[in-house]
Amino acid sequence: MADIVRRPFWEQKTLVEMSAEEWESVCDGCGKCCLHKLEDHDNGDVFYTDVACRLLDTNLCRCSDYSARRKLVPDCVSLRHSEPDDMYWLPESCAYRVLAEGRMLEDWHPLISGDVNSVHEAGVSIRGRCISENELKDTDYEDRIINWVE
Helix, strand or coil: CCCCCCCCHHHHCCCCCCCHHHHHHHCCCCCHHHEEEEECCCCCCEEEEEEECCCEECCCCEECCHHHHHHHCCCCCCHHHCCHHHHCCCCCCCHHHHHHCCCCCCCCCHHHHCCCCHHHHCCCCCCCCCEEHHHCCCCCHHHHECCCCC
16 A cells, blocks of 8 residues: 655645644744844835844854844844745745745755755855854944845
8 A cells, every 4th residue: 555645744734734843843033033124114125234133143043032122123034923925035945935926946946955064054044154243333334234135
């Protein structure tokens, strides 16, 4: 008798249907969502800077105080309760946006590769490409706009 092939949870469930554990595992660990962004209010274009949130460990590409992040950084966005249409500001490679748009995860995604470092090895993360806002004095974020995020 043939074995039944079971599809992974991210192919069976919508983001809303995922458990908290499943939701968290979808994060690829790229760190791009933690970069400061500027939005053109006339046309909605989003511009990424190379300046990371003060809580982001720029080497690990993970929040250093994830559980308290919204208290410590009041404008930190909780994606868990976002509508898919509100994820337009996320990079096209973000797994949450990818799944919300009905696309497949890339081979470098840790859920596919089985390796949390695959996102870094593929050059998709911000590791080594950004600076923490803690390291900056007064700066004009417009001078820090980058074009290497999709």
